[in-house]
Amino acid sequence: MSKKVLIISGSPREGGNSDILCEQFKKGAQEAGNEVEKVSLQQLTIKSCLACYGCRGTKTCVQKDDMAALLDKMVRADVLVLATPVYFYSMDGQMKIMIDRTLPRYTEIQNKDVYFIATAAAGRRAMERTMQALRGLTDCLPHARVKAEIYGEGVYQKGEVEHTPAFREAYEAGRAIR
Numbered sequence: 001m002s003k004k005v006l007i008i009s010g011s012p013r014e015g016g017n018s019d020i021l022c023e024q025f026k027k028g029a030q031e032a033g034n035e036v037e038k039v040s041l042q043q044l045t046i047k048s049c050l051a052c053y054g055c056r057g058t059k060t061c062v063q064k065d066d067m068a069a070l071l072d073k074m075v076r077a078d079v080l081v082l083a084t085p086v087y088f089y090s091m092d093g094q095m096k097i098m099i100d101r102t103l104p105r106y107t108e109i110q111n112k113d114v115y116f117i118a119t120a121a122a123g124r125r126a127m128e129r130t131m132q133a134l135r136g137l138t139d140c141l142p143h144a145r146v147k148a149e150i151y152g153e154g155v156y157q158k159g160e161v162e163h164t165p166a167f168r169e170a171y172e173a174g175r176a177i178r
Contacts, residue, residue, distance in 0.1 A: 002034045003034045003079050003177055004076060004078045005035065006073050006074060006077035007025060007037070007038040007083065008041065008074075009040045010041050010084035011040070016158055017160060018083045018084055018119040018152065019083070021170040022038055022081065024167055024168075024171040025081055028170070029174035034079075034174075039073070041095065045065045046066055046067045046098055047063050047097075050063065058104070059105050067101045070098070071104070071105050075109055079113045079115070079177055080114045081116075082095065082115070082116055082137075083117035086118055086122065086126075089126060089127075090130050091134060102137070111144075112143075112144050113145050114141075115148050116135075116146065116148070117170060118130045118150070119166070120153060120154075121155065123153050152170075
């Protein structure tokens with residue numbers, strides 16, 4: 001049975017290294033017969049959380065931007081893929097803002113298989129903080145299962161990730177979704 005896979009790319013650079021790994025994951029997941037959608041946060045308007053708690057009880061944010069539609073997709077997906085470049089040893093701002101804005105409905109994002117993709121000029125050890133921060137989201141999602149963490153390490157210039165093990169790992173992780 002095919003699964004609904006939602007890939008969320010936090011890359012501000014279209015065709016950047018983390019975005020390339022998203023495409024590889026997508027290719028593998030589609031070849032395995034899954035329904036796959038990739039969303040680029042850079043192309044959406046998502047404002048920062050106001051911490052006003054206007055969503056309490058309503059499950060709707062008071063802000064009118066693209067987050068409500070993305071949140072619907074996250075709730076409906078079977079599989080979530082979160083991909084980010086590493087900036088100052090953490091996820092990029094677009095990804096963090098998106099995660100914060102799941103507040104109105106995060107408890108509805110349940111029973112998901114989750115994959116993390118990160119890319120950085122640094123090595124794996126320096127990227128662990130990023131993965132730990134991403135795991136912070138799944139720790140809050142009911143019955144989330146982190147299936148894989150893909151480290152695109154030692155890459156800086158666009159395209160460098162194509163010559164790393166992460167390039168194949170992203171494809172294989174997508175291909176393994178059944």
